[in-house]
Amino acid sequence: MSIARTLRGHGKRAVSRALHRGWQVVRAAGTITADSPGLLRFGALGAESRFAFPLGAVFGERAIHIGTGTLVGEHASLSAGLVPGQELGSRPIVTIGDRCTIGRGSHIVGHQSIVIGDDVWTGPYVYITDQNHSYADPDRPIGLQWPINDVVEIGSGSWLGAGAIVLPGARLGRNVVVAAGSVVRGTVPDHSVVAGVPAKVVRRYDPTTGWHPPLRSLPAEIPEGITHAELEALIAQAESVAAGAGGAESVAAKAGGAESVAAGATGAESVAAKTAGAESVAAKAGGAESVAAKTAGAESVAASPPGPESVAAQAPDRDHDPAE
Template structure:
């Protein structure tokens, strides 16, 4: 008895293989076209909703959640990776008390799957790069009232600032009140809760300075 693999391929099997291969190529090509056409730039309809969207900047397709764009300002030559979250406030149409709520400078690179959620002021300088899945916010949940679910408690907003030329490693979390200086390296999976001076390397939860860059 012949092993199954030794049985000559029938015409029908060859045709099915050809169809599957062609379908796979079509899916890949379709996805490539979607990535190209779905990106958000300064001249796209979605891009024109932003308070500012600099030349040469792009939000890669597919984004995750983006709303209240008019309170978000983006500089020139900045790239946001796919699956990004950019939101001013918690719900679409929310009126904000400051403008811009979120500002991202020139030549920044915000990694895939990252989130920037602002309510008062999140300011990111020029030439700031991040790894994937970084989260930056200026508001957090409260928990002091035992009669209310934590999801319904909020703490006062505290502005966040990230200085020019800094690098935030994979999975970094930047919490309300954080003030990261210029030319700062933040290690992967760190949690920044306070001030980090210029020209330093910091890591940990909470992030602490582990060396100065001289």
């Protein structure tokens, strides 16, 4: 590799690192909070609430009220009214409670009234609106017909999965779960799970008999009054413990494997010993056969005295001294 090519490689890596570090600085500086709202002037933006940078479309913010400790993800759009600069009066049109999390790329589009309670979490790309197109006149293009508004309410403690859509007139109770990709309209009772298009109740909670149908698993209890940051730390700790348990099981499995190998080795040694014993027995048997053969030979010799030629063949060579 040439020196010029090496230098180009180092230069590209340096530029990449500088770019990413610079982007981190820009993101931190562009975060919207009550203390650093940028060019936005919200009707209310509580302490410790923030919009991650970069933002989506945000306008009509004077009619948007947000509580404390709420996080709005990157590229999320919040709007009140049809267009920027529209006169909306003094009442709030979009209200988001305390400790909410609005997922990345979500849209909350208010024209009349959208009220989101406390501790509501949404996945990414959730769409909530209180306005819909009208198609009553069959001879007029739908986009040119006056839209229809209806109030939207989302109860405290609810959770909306990724890609869920909440239509005008929807009223969700407390602690409602909306499955990912569902389209919600109408009234949803407290402590229920809805799914589908249109969304229907698939599970409900009864104070006397519990969940119907029953839950497949029971989650761990979360301490009362925990903050978002504390919850993230708790989840990280639980994942770490789970990973450690998995590692312990792996070590145990490996130990078991080692014991199995040792047992196999012992078994092999036992087989070898048995084989050696068999060979020893065979050898002894062979020895016995040899002795028997020799005995038979002696008997044969005794039965047939050697002839003169045999005796001459067995006589030592006189030209060769055995001592040499």
